[in-house]
Amino acid sequence: MTFRIRSIARANFGGMGQAMALSEGEIAGLGESLPGWQIVDGQLVLEVSAPDYLTAIEWVSAIGQAAEAMNHHPDIDIRWKNLKISVVTHDLGNKLSDLDVELAQKVNKIVGR
Numbered sequence: 247m248t249f250r251i252r253s254i255a256r257a258n259f260g261g262m263g264q265a266m267a268l269s270e271g272e273i274a275g276l277g278e279s280l281p282g283w284q285i286v287d288g289q290l291v292l293e294v295s296a297p298d299y300l301t302a303i304e305w306v307s308a309i310g311q312a313a314e315a316m317n318h319h320p321d322i323d324i325r326w327k328n329l330k331i332s333v334v335t336h337d338l339g340n341k342l343s344d345l346d347v348e349l350a351q352k353v354n355k356i357v358g359r
Contacts, residue, residue, distance in 0.1 A: 265318075265335045265343035273342055280350050282359050289334040290346050294357050296327045305329060305357055312352045318345045320353070329357075 268276075276283065276290070283292045296302035306322055309331065313319045323330040331353055335343040 265338055265345045267335070267338050267341045267343050268347070276342075276347070280347070280354065282354070283350055285342075286332075288340060288342070289332045290342060290350050292329075292331045292350070292353060292357075294329050294331070294359075296329065296357075299327050302327045302329055308356045309353055312356065313349060316345065316349060316352075318349050320349060 273285065276285070280290070282294065283290050285291070296305055302324055306324060306329065309320065309322065318333075318335075321332040333346040333349050334340050335345055
């Protein structure tokens, strides 16, 4: 998909750069490439349960480290062992971007999806 190509280009040609908004077609195809994620109010949202509270805290820490490395920070709500993670690109007027997809893919790896 186009956002995959964009992420590869970003990695190979200068790092972070400016986020690139996803097209409606790319947004429509996100369900296939991001299992468990939904689009809610224009944001990518994942609700996931950890096996226990301490694992949830470890996930939050790992997600925070990945987000900080990207300089692209999600909203994270933690309730006991349940996490709700939301991503959107504020710099693009609250639109979904290739950075949101990249961070969501990293989150999926962290939580074992």
